[in-house]
Amino acid sequence: xxxxxxxILHILAGIIILIFLGIHMGIMHLDTILTSLGxxxxxxxxxxxxxxxxxxxxxxxxxxxxxxxxxxxGFYGLRNILFELSLGKSAQKxxxxxxxxxxxxxxxxxxxxxxxxxxx
Amino acid sequence: xxxxxxxxxxxxxxxxxxxxxxxxxRFSPDDGKPPRMQDYKVPVKRGMTVLDxxxxxxxxxxxxxxxxxxCRMAICGSCGMFINNLPRxxxxxxxxxxxxxxxxxxPLPNYEVIKDLVPDLSDFFEKHRSVMPYLIREExxxxxxxxxxxxxxTPDELERFLQFAYCTKCGLCLAGCxxxxxxxxxxxxxxxxxxxxxxxxxxxxxxxxxxxxxxVPEGPxxxxxxxxxxxxxxxxxxxxxxxxxxxxxxxxxxxGLKKPHKIAPLATEKPEAKRRPGIxxxxxxxxxxx
Amino acid sequence: MANGTISKPxxxxxxxxxxYAGSFSFERYAYILHRITGLGILLxxxxxxxxxxxxxxxxxxxxxxxxxxxxxxxxxxxxLVFIAFCFHAMNGIRLILGExxxxxxxxxxxxxxxxxxxxxxxxxLVVFMIIAVIFxxxxxxxxxxxxx
Numbered sequence: 001x002x003x004x005x006x007x008i009l010h011i012l013a014g015i016i017i018l019i020f021l022g023i024h025m026g027i028m029h030l031d032t033i034l035t036s037l038g039x040x041x042x043x044x045x046x047x048x049x050x051x052x053x054x055x056x057x058x059x060x061x062x063x064x065x066x067x068x069x070x071x072x073x074g075f076y077g078l079r080n081i082l083f084e085l086s087l088g089k090s091a092q093k094x095x096x097x098x099x100x101x102x103x104x105x106x107x108x109x110x111x112x113x114x115x116x117x118x119x120x
Numbered sequence: 121x122x123x124x125x126x127x128x129x130x131x132x133x134x135x136x137x138x139x140x141x142x143x144x145x146r147f148s149p150d151d152g153k154p155p156r157m158q159d160y161k162v163p164v165k166r167g168m169t170v171l172d173x174x175x176x177x178x179x180x181x182x183x184x185x186x187x188x189x190x191c192r193m194a195i196c197g198s199c200g201m202f203i204n205n206l207p208r209x210x211x212x213x214x215x216x217x218x219x220x221x222x223x224x225x226x227p228l229p230n231y232e233v234i235k236d237l238v239p240d241l242s243d244f245f246e247k248h249r250s251v252m253p254y255l256i257r258e259e260x261x262x263x264x265x266x267x268x269x270x271x272x273x274t275p276d277e278l279e280r281f282l283q284f285a286y287c288t289k290c291g292l293c294l295a296g297c298x299x300x301x302x303x304x305x306x307x308x309x310x311x312x313x314x315x316x317x318x319x320x321x322x323x324x325x326x327x328x329x330x331x332x333x334x335x336v337p338e339g340p341x342x343x344x345x346x347x348x349x350x351x352x353x354x355x356x357x358x359x360x361x362x363x364x365x366x367x368x369x370x371x372x373x374x375x376g377l378k379k380p381h382k383i384a385p386l387a388t389e390k391p392e393a394k395r396r397p398g399i400x401x402x403x404x405x406x407x408x409x410x
Numbered sequence: 411m412a413n414g415t416i417s418k419p420x421x422x423x424x425x426x427x428x429x430y431a432g433s434f435s436f437e438r439y440a441y442i443l444h445r446i447t448g449l450g451i452l453l454x455x456x457x458x459x460x461x462x463x464x465x466x467x468x469x470x471x472x473x474x475x476x477x478x479x480x481x482x483x484x485x486x487x488x489x490l491v492f493i494a495f496c497f498h499a500m501n502g503i504r505l506i507l508g509e510x511x512x513x514x515x516x517x518x519x520x521x522x523x524x525x526x527x528x529x530x531x532x533x534x535l536v537v538f539m540i541i542a543v544i545f546x547x548x549x550x551x552x553x554x555x556x557x558x
Contacts, residue, residue, distance in 0.1 A: 149417075240418065283517040283518060301425075301427025347437045351434055356526065358526040361527035364508055364510070364511050368509075371510070
């Protein structure tokens, strides 16, 4: 009975990513267009803009949200692809646990970086 | 009048329009040779189908050619083959419509090959069986066949699933499906569309039972809406529609956003049909009641 | 296996079947593009988690990493990821709508010529692909022309 829950979470994570990664992509890669429209800021990768984002609670929270949603969405998608290679039941279990632990590790690591950048 | 007559004769002409090459997949489990393609020259007349072409080869050129067919009019779903880059019914595909000088005929992909153009559909039927494709009632006395009386259903309720009831189980959808190309256990478009068909039937009460069979990794979650199954379906059944609606049905029901359909009641009166005089009784049942 | 018989050929298309299995319409190729772009973005994202964490080690390590990643090859690679994101996001909205049953119509009577769910959601596909192309072009302007 787990599958529909995992699937709907995949979709919800997709919507979260669409919103926040959309903002992230806009800030990072449409900066000249956005600044000419009066939003965003120039040179988003310079150290000074990194510092501004590090200290803004909005970015810290959305980074962690985006990190979790993207890890879930990406690893569920990878799991889809792997499962469709006719995996046996035990291999399916192994994939589930492997992706879960790798995902958890990356979430803790990335979450730590986001919080540390805010606190330091 | 004369014009019309002339036109009719020209449509039904026996004149050979062109000659095409049939490149046919050959394989026999008995001769020990690997699968190969063999060419045959077939004279084409107007209106000739690929199945007619195969008949011509078998009758005139090579009597060892095996292929499965029955009704030759797109009703039985026996003659599914991979013809010029798409899974199609051989009887529903006219040779001239393909607009090609070489007609490549292979067995349906994603099924084991028994011989030449004959795929092994037993897995496919097993998947169909596994989703309980029949009406499930909770009342004890209605579980038997036939039920004690008819169930009352409106035409609107009928249209919610009728489209999927047109499925002839020809197996083209699984031959087109990208997931089935690698996944052996995925239930596939046909079985899932049939699960939706019975789930949506107001006469059925088996949603909960089917839910257990569908909420598994090989259920509808393996479908990513490439839509190829619907594209190749020769009956317009649109299995992709059924699978997407099935996913929505399961998820929205679980989230409490969709109520279960109302259950068709059993008719209280027997229909008042009287046998007209002079009409003989029906012959006895050939299948015994259990 | 006895008497020189060989076993039934499986005839399963395998991974090749994900990419090509016959003359299907664009949705089939959107399916495999969605898969490839998804995997590409996932790979980039995993590297990105480690890359972005360089900012907690201070200004100099951040700036040396940014200098290293400023090479044209990395900028081009990043633009590929941007393209992949635009496609994956726009196709993803279409898939969410379709897979939850919103843009694909209702069951009806199959009357020849058949109009199937794919036909009904195709306008949506066209609109989202146009939006994706617009974003890809805007991104290209930003990546390569404006200020770089």
